[in-house]
Amino acid sequence: MKVYPTSKIRNIALVGHGGTGKTSLAEAMLFNTGATKRLGRTDDGNTVADFLPEEIKKKITISTALVPCEYRDHKINVLDTPGYADFYFEVIAASRVVDSLVMVLSATAGVEVQTEVIWDDFPDIPKMAFINRMDRENADFYKVIDDMKNKLSGQIVPVQLPIGSADTFKGVVDLISMKALIFEAGSGKVTVQEIPADMTDDVALYKEALVEAAAEADDDLINKYLEGEELTDDEVRAGIQKAAASGSAVFVFCGCATNNMAVKPLLDFVVDCAAAPDTNIMIKGKNIETEPMAAQVFKTIADPYIAV
Numbered sequence: 001m002k003v004y005p006t007s008k009i010r011n012i013a014l015v016g017h018g019g020t021g022k023t024s025l026a027e028a029m030l031f032n033t034g035a036t037k038r039l040g041r042t043d044d045g046n047t048v049a050d051f052l053p054e055e056i057k058k059k060i061t062i063s064t065a066l067v068p069c070e071y072r073d074h075k076i077n078v079l080d081t082p083g084y085a086d087f088y089f090e091v092i093a094a095s096r097v098v099d100s101l102v103m104v105l106s107a108t109a110g111v112e113v114q115t116e117v118i119w120d121d122f123p124d125i126p127k128m129a130f131i132n133r134m135d136r137e138n139a140d141f142y143k144v145i146d147d148m149k150n151k152l153s154g155q156i157v158p159v160q161l162p163i164g165s166a167d168t169f170k171g172v173v174d175l176i177s178m179k180a181l182i183f184e185a186g187s188g189k190v191t192v193q194e195i196p197a198d199m200t201d202d203v204a205l206y207k208e209a210l211v212e213a214a215a216e217a218d219d220d221l222i223n224k225y226l227e228g229e230e231l232t233d234d235e236v237r238a239g240i241q242k243a244a245a246s247g248s249a250v251f252v253f254c255g256c257a258t259n260n261m262a263v264k265p266l267l268d269f270v271v272d273c274a275a276a277p278d279t280n281i282m283i284k285g286k287n288i289e290t291e292p293m294a295a296q297v298f299k300t301i302a303d304p305y306i307a308v
């Protein structure tokens with residue numbers, strides 16, 4: 001079995017209201033990282049994460065599934081959790097073993113009940129957000145951002161802006177690299193282009209907010225920023241990484257899981273910026289030379305066919 005150094009492990013849970021597309025996003029992550037050869041659909045009952053007979057029959061997630069994938073030499077352990085309140089204990093259990101949460105929201109419904117519940121219940125876990133279903137009629141990224149800012153605590157900071165919406169959704173402007181990323185539906189193949197001219201004003205506005213959030217994560221950077229000096233791209237990236245790993249800002253992505261559009265940038269961000277187990281701010285380690293090892297068992301099953 002391949003051994004990964006702790007710094008190259010990412011433990012994330014996909015959480016949020018039922019039906020926002022968590023299982024579909026997990027499926028797209030597996031497909032993009034080559035763990036699977038085809039993109040399953042929850043509607044067809046052929047996803048990797050919803051595998052229990054009850055889940056396939058009802059087309060909902062009941063039990064948290066662990067779907068690991070390897071990406072850019074990192075091991076990403078993705079926990080796909082149920083959204084329905086009846087199975088909330090599964091979200092609580094998952095939250096104990098991950099280093100960050102990926103909040104999945106619907107681009108048409110915005111902040112829903114379970115989004116708020118989870119957000120409020122786990123204030124200390126660093127979060128990212130993925131505004132999914134951008135291909136749906138009435139999808140409105142900016143409305144969801146406003147909704148998040150109004151209803152959720154913390155600093156909400158988009159790192160992408162959508163290009164098109166509903167049936168014209170075709171990609172995102174990446175505010176870090178300042179490029180347009182256009183995705184082919186299904187394959188997820190990306191073409192890099194210049195930012196569309198009609199988006200320049202929005203891009204400038206949100207880029208400024210992103211740079212500010214990055215600067216605030218680091219004393220040296222904020223001093224430089226407040227003195228009116230421009231931060232270099234590397235400084236912005238370093239600030240974003242610090243803010244993401246510590247949870248001082250919630251960076252927001254958008255895309256369409258079922259068409260596999262704009263899923264890869266989220267994976268890149270998880271590798272580049274999300275907390276690794278050894279930088280997890282919530283767990284304070286002890287000296288392994290002098291203290292007995294502590295471990296946590298997660299997801300045990302009782303197999304009726306194995307006699308103990």
Ligand SMILES: Nc1nc2c(ncn2[C@@H]2O[C@H](COP(=O)(O)OP(=O)(O)O)[C@@H](O)[C@H]2O)c(=O)[nH]1
Pocket residue numbers: 017018019020021022023024025041042043059060061083104132133134135136255256257258259
């Ligand atoms: N149009 C569209 N439908 C989606 C998208 N993501 C998920 N869905 C659909 O939304 C429903 C719920 O998706 P699922 O992944 O099971 O949501 P979960 O409950 O959050 O795990 C299914 O019918 C999916 O096909 C998306 O990006 N666009």
Ligand SMILES: [Mg+2]
Pocket residue numbers: 022023024050060061080081082083
């Ligand atoms: Mg699900």
